[in-house]
Amino acid sequence: MGKEVLIKPSGFSLADLSPDHVVKVDLKGTVLEGEYKPSTDMPWHLMIYERRPEVKAIVHAHPPVSGGFACAGVSLDVPTFTEVIIQVGRIPLMEYATPTTMDYAMLIADSMKDTDALLMKNHGTITLGANLEQAFQRTELLEDFAKLVLVATVLGGPKHLPPEEAYKLRTLESEKWRMKLAEELYR
Numbered sequence: 001m002g003k004e005v006l007i008k009p010s011g012f013s014l015a016d017l018s019p020d021h022v023v024k025v026d027l028k029g030t031v032l033e034g035e036y037k038p039s040t041d042m043p044w045h046l047m048i049y050e051r052r053p054e055v056k057a058i059v060h061a062h063p064p065v066s067g068g069f070a071c072a073g074v075s076l077d078v079p080t081f082t083e084v085i086i087q088v089g090r091i092p093l094m095e096y097a098t099p100t101t102m103d104y105a106m107l108i109a110d111s112m113k114d115t116d117a118l119l120m121k122n123h124g125t126i127t128l129g130a131n132l133e134q135a136f137q138r139t140e141l142l143e144d145f146a147k148l149v150l151v152a153t154v155l156g157g158p159k160h161l162p163p164e165e166a167y168k169l170r171t172l173e174s175e176k177w178r179m180k181l182a183e184e185l186y187r
């Protein structure tokens, strides 16, 4: 397991970031390299890396459509789209907690103990990955999925796949191979 974490600095918008701004910390949050203060989201990032050694990247975002579901308190944990079941898995809807507090950090870490995607009420999304590319692709897929569910809702509501089919999709041998390949490509 790696002992160093790269994280965005506090106070910078993502659009203004360059590699020089990135802060390197250890798993206790001590700054090892970088001129800026680490993000106020650092505590829960470190908790996830501590608890889930297979996780090597975390993407937290405020995407407009999945964020709309989050603000409406409408779950995206809907077993309807094969690609999401295979690549993202379950998407719990986390209760609201005040950002930057320790209660918030603990709630996120607890909510993500066995899932790679999270919808946070009144806030946004978090996805995890074996590398940055995978975590980023999961955020993009989640946002596309929110659009798809919105359209399906207009057309009478998404049709759920039965639990045994969702389980089958999550454990497909062919898909395990594809996921492993994707993890290795972007390592």
Ligand SMILES: [Zn+2]
Binding pocket: 060, 061, 062, 123, 124
């Ligand atoms: Zn946020």
